[in-house]
Amino acid sequence: MVIHDKVSIIPLGGLGEVGKNMTVIKVNQDLLIIDCGLMFPEDEMLGIDAVIPDITYLVENKNFIKGIVLTHGHEDHIGALPYILKELPLPVFGTPLTIALAQNKLKEQAIQSNATFHTLKPREIAKIGSFRVELIRLCHSIPDSTAVAxxxxxxxxxxxxDFKFDQTPVDGQLSDYYRLAQLGEKGVLALLSDSTGAERRGFTPSERAVYGKLEEIFRLSKGRIIITTFATSLYRIQQSFWVAAMYKRKIAIVSKSMRSVLEVAQQQGYLDVPAGLLVDPDQWHQWPNEQIVLLTTGHQGEPLSALTRGTLGDGRLSSYQRGDTVIISSSPHAGNQKLIGRTIDALARLGADVYHESASVHISGHASQEELKMMLNLIKPKYFIPIQGEYRMLVLHAKLAREVAVPEEIFLF
Ligand SMILES: [Zn+2]
Structure with missing residues (x-):
């Protein structure tokens, strides 16, 4: 008689919403948590800094939890760790950069926890309690991103x-197509796949395409260049570093959270910082406008971010001026378009030249429809569960799965 494990999948966040990704895999009694993200507050959530998953289920079952596995170092996948590890001091697993960023989060928030951190190499099979866990390299917008098997x-x-199939990734680390196909050939019980890009047709272009656009803007700019992006958009930041060095500009990193992330990435060997490129964020005024780049967060137009404060003539950027070039290198979170629009209007009124998503200064880190189909065709799962997306994206992703006719059954939560 063959005794099979009983497998349950319990989503605690990231379904029907973008952010606070957290899923529990239950095998018999034991629980394994995948990702531990936060969600950025929407514009009606006044006075709220971050939204985290409801962990009542975890607290009630804490004796059965064997650990937390992280897929990559973005806020919506690791941002809730400080809150959760304070209550549940669990072992945390992930690739080296992801683990270093997770540890940095706890340090930044001065969280005391008995949680332990463990780095895993892709393809290495780790035994975590009764679970056999393997990370598989996938491309995204930050190095060391993986899937979890x-x-x-x-x-x-x-x-x-989070993933995309980038054929020319900035760090040369391709998705592990061979391992994906191998797992598919062996047979996969269930695929849980990223739906963020399910509304986009075709293939997502390579992150490298941003380089040419940045280069063109740098060539035309006569004054200061201000680039805003996520603190953890490491490939984008890396490309900005290379273009700035080519145009003999200095970079001041205005945002504290970005400085902290970049320090970790550099220490871990994931960021190439050309010698003499970075200058003290308090000293950038010493360089002429045409020799300086200011790098900051605030791409979401948050009222207190460096970018928006700059439009008010307040904060480290000081006020914008005619001749400034502002590159908003990210896509707005759902619900934040209005704030971003307001910031762009204010920048334009001050005479700045603004480039945003429509000017190709941002490329998504998420797979479009053809890549999602490719994942389904490689993995060939018996069951399919679209995850990570608003409900309409999950529905569309389910439709794509029906088109490729791979899964026996599709579950929509
Ligand atoms: Zn991500």
């Missing part, structure tokens, strides 16, 4: 995390 007696559960 949980091998059980009932079959493999495959969780993609």
């Amino acid at each position: 949980i091998h059980t007696a009932a079959g493999t559960v495959f969780y993609t995390g």
Whole structure:
């Protein structure tokens, strides 16, 4: 008689919403948590800094939790760790950069926790309690991003995390197509796949395409250049560093959170900082406008961010001026378009030249429809669960799965 494991999948966040990704995989009694993200507050959430998943279920079942596995170092996948590890001091697993960023989060918030941190190499099979866990390299917008495969007696559960299939990644680390195909050939019980880009047709262009656009803007700019992006958009920041060095400009990193992330990335060997490129964020006024680049967050137009404060003539950027070039290198979170629009209007009124998403200064880190189909065709799951997206994206992703006719059954939460 063959005794199979009983596998349950319990989503605690990231379904029907973008952010606070957290999924629990239950095999028999044991629980394994995948990702531990926060969500950025929407514009009606006044006075709220961050939204985290409801962990009542975890607290009630804490004796059965074996650990937390992280897919990559973005806020919406690791941002809730300080809150959760304070209550549940669990072992945390991930690739080296992801773990270093997770540890940095706890340090920044001065959280005391007995949680332990463990780095895993892609393809290495780790035993975490009764779970056999494997990370598989996938491309995204930050290095060291992975999918998670949980091998059980009932079959493999495959969780993609955020991904795209970039054929020319900035760091040369391709998605592990061979391992994906191998797992698919062996048979995967369930695929949980990123739906963020499910509304976009075709393939997502390579992150490298941003380089040419940045280069063109740098060539035309006569004054200061201000670039805003996520603190963890490491490939974008890396490309900005290279273009700035080519145009002999200095970079001041105005945002404290970005400085902290970049320090970790550099220490871990994931960021190439050309010698003499960075200058003290308090000293950038010493350089002429045409020799300086200011790098900051505030791409979402948050009222207190460096970018928006700059439009009010307040904060480190000081006021914008005619001749400034502002590159908003990210896509707005749902619900934030109005704030961003207001910031762009204010910048334009002050005489700045503004480039945003429509000027190709941002490329998504998420797979479009053809890549999502490719993932389904490679993994060939028995069951399919679209995750990480607003409900309409999950529905569309389910439709794509029906088109490729791979899964026996599709579950929409
Ligand atoms: Zn991500």
